[in-house]
Amino acid sequence: MPLMLHNTMSRKKEAFTPLDPARVRVYVCGPTVYDDPHIGNARPVVVFDVLFRLLRQVYGPEHVTYVRNITDVDDKINARASERGVDIRTLTEDTAKRFRDDMQALGALAPTHEPRATEHIGGMIALIQTLIERGHAYAAEDHVLFAVQSKPDYGCLSHRTRDELIAGARVEVAPYKRDPADFVLWKPSTPDLPGWDSPWGRGRPGWHLECSAMSEQFLGRDFDIHGGGLDLVFPHHENEIAQSTAAFPGTGFARVWLHNGYLVVDGEKMSKSLGNFLTVRGLRAEFPGEALRMALLGTHYRQPLDFTKAGVTRAKRQLDRLYQPLKEAASAKDTTDTPPLPFLAALEDDLNTPLAIHHLRETAQCLNKALTDKDARLIGKFKGELLAGGALMGLAQGDPQAWFHGKPFAQQDGQNPHRSPPKSQPDQPANRLPLTESTGAEGAHVEAQIAERKSARLRKDFAAADRIRKELLAQGVALEDKPDGTTDWKRAG
RNA sequence: GGCCCGGUGGCAGAGUGGCCAUGCAGAGGACUGCAAAUCCUCGUACGUCGGUUCGAUUCCGGCCCGGGCCUCCA
Structure with a gap:
């Protein structure tokens, strides 16, 4: 069965065919590093991690390139850095480190490349120059703006016309804009703000530009998949498309656009004022990272996800049910490294992780029965299938005994002791976690x-x-x- | 105002034009000294009103309810 993915561009499920099977290329918008990631930030990371694992399985680990950027120049970063009295590099280095630590605890593999925006300013300036040369951008009052009217297909991803956007009436109509829908590629910095010298004076890039520049650098002008949260469809991804395809006529930028649905907490939008703001770090003090991952994968990625602590507790019990037979079968040798077929089919059908989890549990049940029957052949088969399936989802890869013996999480600081390195990822030292002697x-x-x-x-x-x-x-x-x-x-x- | 998603049993959550999701919770049974774990069995669904159809939770339309986006929030 071919891999089917729902493409936001066509609003349909399509059979996925990579441009080059020897080099499958994925770009996912990463975090703006001004604060610890919240559980909503974790959803795309975990979802696209499953996609990454699946693509590696299908095309071979060495044939998949996964880029997830780090936005380390931004107004919120500037504000936070000056609040703390540190420079932005100190703030973003520290926040990025904490981000990686959190994502690792959630069992996410490190991307192939993790470029930082500030290290690609040159590429962004070059991109702006190309856009100006081609008549798609103009400088005005120290800003450089993208001329939306120069791109008739603007709005193709979000399926909106420029007029519909203007009708929204929340557009900032700056006096230097030729058209209200035009967006900033470069803006001036005051001496107290971070800035880079450019043909238009000292300034900093607009947000959308970095992804266009960095995806080109690492993946080329045409690549396979671009992912992110639903909220990025407009304007972020729309603007990326406009910039990239305007700068490089005849190229298509990303072929498939994937967007994960929103996450709410206890049925309400997460916000600090509501007191339901859940950081990954805070949750890790209460639950194993793997349970958080399971909770995030328990809902299909395009559906809205209502994240609750009760849900995480449920997810942890689900993991217990996977680890239980693995514990009983600890001494048995797994005789296959192929995931169960229905499980694979579920993942290949637009990453249907809830259905895949169901099939994984079916396999766990088969393993339980084989253990009851003391059928060595079936024990080996189902243990292997369970581990292989789990590896594809980044679940149930830890030592079962450690999973059940682990310290209560309220008493724990730092890393999740329940995870050992994923079996199928021996080449990723970033994912090796110490199996602590919690006993x-x-x-x-x-x-x-x-x-x-x-x-x-x-x-x-x-x-x-x-x-x-x-x-x-x-x-x-x-x-x-x-x-x-x-x-x-x-x-x- | 425009555009887009959802509404499935007590809860969570897939899916399908006619037959079963599944899990948790609940009921009963096996096993156990009793439990736990495991296995077996069971109950309770598809917002609402119409339409298409031999037949709709599934397709179409209206309505109600909830959510999101409409210039920098994953």
């Missing part, structure tokens, strides 16, 4: 209690045995007696 002294205590309970059970002193189990449960440790007389434990809740 340590406390584990020894639990083991001692288990031993004590075992002797109580052997002498049929069930009251004592139950008391020990109850005490442990109060400490957040749930016991699980195995048929062979041994007892397992795991974190309750």
